[in-house]
Amino acid sequence: xxxxxxxxxxxxxxxxxxxxxxxxxxxxxxxxxxxxxxxxxxxxxxxxxxxxxxxxxxxxxxxxxxxxxxxxxxxxxxxxxxxxxxxxxxxxxxxxxxxxxxxxxxxxxxxxxxxxxxxxxxxxxxxxxxxxxxxxxxxxxxxxxxxxxxxxxxxxxxxxxxxxxxxxxxxxxxxxxxxxxxxxxxxxxxxxxxxxxxxxxx
Amino acid sequence: xxxxxxxxxxxxxxxxxxxxxxxxxxxxxxxxxxxxxxxxxxxxxxxxxxxxxxxxxxxxxxxxxxxxxxxxxxxxxxxxxxxxxxxxxxxxxxxxxxxxxxxxxxxxxxxxxxxxxxxxxxxxxxxxxxxxxxxxxxxxxxxxxxxxxxxxxxxxxxxxxxxxxxxxxxxxxxxxxxxxxxxxxxxxxxxxxxxxxxxxxx
Numbered sequence: 001x002x003x004x005x006x007x008x009x010x011x012x013x014x015x016x017x018x019x020x021x022x023x024x025x026x027x028x029x030x031x032x033x034x035x036x037x038x039x040x041x042x043x044x045x046x047x048x049x050x051x052x053x054x055x056x057x058x059x060x061x062x063x064x065x066x067x068x069x070x071x072x073x074x075x076x077x078x079x080x081x082x083x084x085x086x087x088x089x090x091x092x093x094x095x096x097x098x099x100x101x102x103x104x105x106x107x108x109x110x111x112x113x114x115x116x117x118x119x120x121x122x123x124x125x126x127x128x129x130x131x132x133x134x135x136x137x138x139x140x141x142x143x144x145x146x147x148x149x150x151x152x153x154x155x156x157x158x159x160x161x162x163x164x165x166x167x168x169x170x171x172x173x174x175x176x177x178x179x180x181x182x183x184x185x186x187x188x189x190x191x192x193x194x195x196x197x198x199x200x201x202x
Numbered sequence: 203x204x205x206x207x208x209x210x211x212x213x214x215x216x217x218x219x220x221x222x223x224x225x226x227x228x229x230x231x232x233x234x235x236x237x238x239x240x241x242x243x244x245x246x247x248x249x250x251x252x253x254x255x256x257x258x259x260x261x262x263x264x265x266x267x268x269x270x271x272x273x274x275x276x277x278x279x280x281x282x283x284x285x286x287x288x289x290x291x292x293x294x295x296x297x298x299x300x301x302x303x304x305x306x307x308x309x310x311x312x313x314x315x316x317x318x319x320x321x322x323x324x325x326x327x328x329x330x331x332x333x334x335x336x337x338x339x340x341x342x343x344x345x346x347x348x349x350x351x352x353x354x355x356x357x358x359x360x361x362x363x364x365x366x367x368x369x370x371x372x373x374x375x376x377x378x379x380x381x382x383x384x385x386x387x388x389x390x391x392x393x394x395x396x397x398x399x400x401x402x403x404x
Contacts, residue, residue, distance in 0.1 A: 050342055050345060051300065051304070051342060063289065065292060065293075066296060066300075067295070067296045067299040067300055067303075069295070069299050070292055070293075070295035070296040070298075070299050073291075073292060074288075074289075074292040074295075077288070086276075086279070087276075089275075090267060090272055090273075090275060090276040091272075093269070093271070093272035093275050093276075094267065094268060094269045094272040096272075096299075097269040097271050097272050097298075097299070097302055098253065098268075098269055100299055100302055100303050101269075101302050101303070101306075101307075102253070104303075105303075105307070140252055140253060143252060
């Protein structure tokens with residue numbers, strides 16, 4: 001099985017796929033893409049994935065997969081990283097959709113603006129509303145983790161990987177997790193998982 | 203099985219769930235929520251779903267489900283509305299995530315602003331960029347449908363329901379589908395499905 005991942009080293013969405021594949025023991029051939037320089041919008045990449053986004057995974061039969069959480073679902077199915085129970089699977093899907101709609105769109109967007117483009121509120125007037133939306137998401141997570149070790153079925157799954165990806169670097173988007181002790185403890189639990197590797201190391 | 207759906211009649215996300223459940227033959231007890239008046243942010247609803255969004259589905263055991271596409275996955279599994287093949291399932295997930303991230307966030311948001319709040323570009327300066335993003339999404343759909351009857355595995359599935367929900371009312375967000383003949387033909391194919399019901403009728 002040859003798996004080619006078009007990836008960006010600092011992207012949380014790409015890191016999700018790299019972390020899961022590392023934990024599953026699947027080797028990846030990485031093609032590093034310079035997102036800030038617009039490499040994902042160039043014709044040769046659009047010919048591979050018309051949506052023009054990373055992560056994009058090419059299977060050896062030439063099948064092209066995109067959307068980080070869909071790629072994780074593809075490989076996690078029937079492994080320890082996906083709940084087995086029907087309702088727990090649904091709750092896992094729910095957190096994956098929530099992450100993409102209500103979390104990534106605030107925390108990752110603020111991080112991209114500040115950390116990659118070097119913006120402050122002056123250059124990017126959207127930042128205050130991204131912080132407000134991001135803290136709303138963090139509150140939902142903090143509340144959920146009050147009496148839980150992990151997001152679904154009390155075990156580490158791709159729901160945790162999806163939410164970890166941008167939460168653990170939220171400070172780069174101007175977020176302060178000091179008032180979120182349950183999130184901070186959960187971040188440590190994710191980092192303590194077997195075969196965990198940091199964003200820079202894989 | 204008692205299924206209580208907190209729903210808004212004109213919401214595409216709520217319509218997805220109502221349409222699938224109608225096609226599956228599952229009866230719903232509908233609780234209509236006035237989204238524009240902020241009913242989803244009131245304490246009694248937040249006690250049910252802390253995320254404060256509809257659709258919210260309460261199963262008779264008291265289990266609360268949210269995220270329209272996760273609710274559809276819960277009920278479509280092992281039915282004709284979900285592909286059976288592993289790779290086709292992944293492609294279905296991919297379209298569901300793409301719909302929530304790249305389609306709904308432009309087309310539904312523009313529609314909400316214009317159709318529900320009565321805004322024009324003057325009141326909502328985000329509209330031109332929502333139209334640009336929405337047309338980018340529509341182009342991806344048009345291109346995909348050039349040689350396909352439905353989004354995944356050449357048969358009607360929840361991927362079609364998810365994308366139909368806001369595409370068929372895109373005109374209410376200022377989008378013109380005249381130049382998108384493949385999308386228009388696909389909308390007609392969805393409307394011709396057994397047990398199809400319009401947004402107003404269920």
